[in-house]
Amino acid sequence: MSHFSYRNGVLHxxxxxxxxxxxxxxxxxxxxxKAALLENFAAYADACKKHGRATAENALxxxxxxxxxxxxxxxxxxxxxxxxxxxxxGELLRVLAAGGDPRKVIFSGVGKSREEMQLALxxxxxxxxxxxxxxxxxxxxxxxxxxxxxPISLRVNPNVDAKTHPYISTGLKENKFGVAFDEALAIxxxxxxxxxxxxxxxxxxxxxxxxxxxxxxxxLDKLIELIDTLEDEGIAIHxxxxxxxxxxxxxxxxxxxxxxxxxxxxxRIDAWRAARHAGKAIAVLFExxxxxxxxxxxxxxxxxxxxxxxxxNFAIVxxxxxxxxxxxxxxxxxGVQTVKQDGADVRTYDVVGPVCESGDWLARARELALAxxxxxxxxxxxxxxxxxxxxxxTRGRSAEVMVDGDQAHLVREREQAAQLFALEKLLP
Ligand SMILES: *Cc1c(COP(=O)(O)O)cnc(C)c1O
Numbered sequence: 243m244s245h246f247s248y249r250n251g252v253l254h255x256x257x258x259x260x261x262x263x264x265x266x267x268x269x270x271x272x273x274x275x276k277a278a279l280l281e282n283f284a285a286y287a288d289a290c291k292k293h294g295r296a297t298a299e300n301a302l303x304x305x306x307x308x309x310x311x312x313x314x315x316x317x318x319x320x321x322x323x324x325x326x327x328x329x330x331x332g333e334l335l336r337v338l339a340a341g342g343d344p345r346k347v348i349f350s351g352v353g354k355s356r357e358e359m360q361l362a363l364x365x366x367x368x369x370x371x372x373x374x375x376x377x378x379x380x381x382x383x384x385x386x387x388x389x390x391x392x393p394i395s396l397r398v399n400p401n402v403d404a405k406t407h408p409y410i411s412t413g414l415k416e417n418k419f420g421v422a423f424d425e426a427l428a429i430x431x432x433x434x435x436x437x438x439x440x441x442x443x444x445x446x447x448x449x450x451x452x453x454x455x456x457x458x459x460x461x462l463d464k465l466i467e468l469i470d471t472l473e474d475e476g477i478a479i480h481x482x483x484x485x486x487x488x489x490x491x492x493x494x495x496x497x498x499x500x501x502x503x504x505x506x507x508x509x510r511i512d513a514w515r516a517a518r519h520a521g522k523a524i525a526v527l528f529e530x531x532x533x534x535x536x537x538x539x540x541x542x543x544x545x546x547x548x549x550x551x552x553x554x555n556f557a558i559v560x561x562x563x564x565x566x567x568x569x570x571x572x573x574x575x576x577g578v579q580t581v582k583q584d585g586a587d588v589r590t591y592d593v594v595g596p597v598c599e600s601g602d603w604l605a606r607a608r609e610l611a612l613a614x615x616x617x618x619x620x621x622x623x624x625x626x627x628x629x630x631x632x633x634x635x636t637r638g639r640s641a642e643v644m645v646d647g648d649q650a651h652l653v654r655e656r657e658q659a660a661q662l663f664a665l666e667k668l669l670p
Pocket of ligand 1 (some may be wrong): 309
């Protein structure tokens with residue numbers, strides 16, 4: 243069920259009219275539905291329970307913080323028992339500030355600095371997902387300086403085609419992410435004898451916005467093959483991290499249901515463990531981002547001007563590429579709905595922002611009935627929306643509001659211009 247729907251001709255988030263939110267908090271504003279977030283997280287948690295994995299030792303959902311890192315979102319998920327997948331020291335500090343458990347944190351990313359490693363080690367995180375031999379060596383050094391052993395997985399690149407946008411496909415051998423499948427064994431062997439490294443797992447993440455789980459199950463088979471080889475050599479693997487990547491519906495997309503995907507994944511894992519490991523369980527980790535938060539948020543914006551030129555109609559709105567970067571960056575398609583349903587004068591519009599770039603568009607060639615001052619909702623904007631926003635054109639970032647039933651909670655204030663240059667200094 244969508245938590246954004248029309249009631250009496252007005253688009254609501256749960257039981258609250260988006261027009262009321264615009265009146266109270268202004269525009270542009272990101273609006274999240276608490277119920278949608280909880281429902282999307284529960285799809286993972288319930289499937290884990292259904293397949294006999296009720297505790298964090300058996301299965302752990304590590305929500306990908308970079309998809310939406312608002313403290314209220316992280317706190318809500320932490321209270322559901324979620325772990326977190328981070329890609330920077332800053333994201334670790336956010337997780338801690340939101341009440342997340344560092345022992346459920348995994349640290350991904352190709353460029354971890356010494357300082358970030360120190361921070362993560364000092365909080366005893368669950369695992370570093372190591373992405374190169376050079377990183378492994380540095381992590382061993384940093385852990386040694388702190389008198390610790392760093393728990394690691396190697397992020398393996400299974401070389402499967404996720405069949406998604408090239409910018410969000412990460413599992414092919416030409417990508418910068420992970421280590422090549424054929425090199426993984428040698429790196430694991432060297433990791434196993436490093437004094438300040440503890441091999442604990444194996445990891446992959448093959449891409450984002452996957453509609454079909456076939457590439458993920460293909461990646462699983464490659465990981466299983468490698469785990470068996472490693473265990474034959476006496477290198478024990480305690481957890482298998484299959485990454486994130488399940489897609490959402492942007493434009494009549496039909497993503498695989500999370501419960502169905504997890505059912506197939508656990509069935510394969512159980513059959514393999516029964517055949518090769520006397521049924522001994524292995525912990526399974528997930529790193530979902532988009533599938534938890536993507537459809538739980540919209541970007542609310544107001545039409546500033548309508549511009550009718552001979553070739554095109556433009557709706558110039560108060561949100562822009564600095565608020566929602568995905569159309570400019572990936573030519574991503576987001577649904578657009580008017581908050582009031584009753585407009586009469588339908589025309590074909592490009593919905594564009596005020597930023598001085600031709601790439602500043604949010605939607606193209608949409609049939610909309612608009613007037614100045616109308617409110618629009620840009621749909622499916624909960625993931626990679628606010629987190630990718632910038633201050634380009636000295637535009638303060640949007641406010642963020644979380645709706646719970648008929649209540650709205652401001653979870654991030656709108657940025658004011660003076661805050662944007664507060665850290666800058668004139669020459670002496
Ligand atoms: C971005 C990212 C994710 C989340 O991907 P989604 O497609 O949003 O589920 C998971 N793992 C890693 C390593 C990532 O970089």
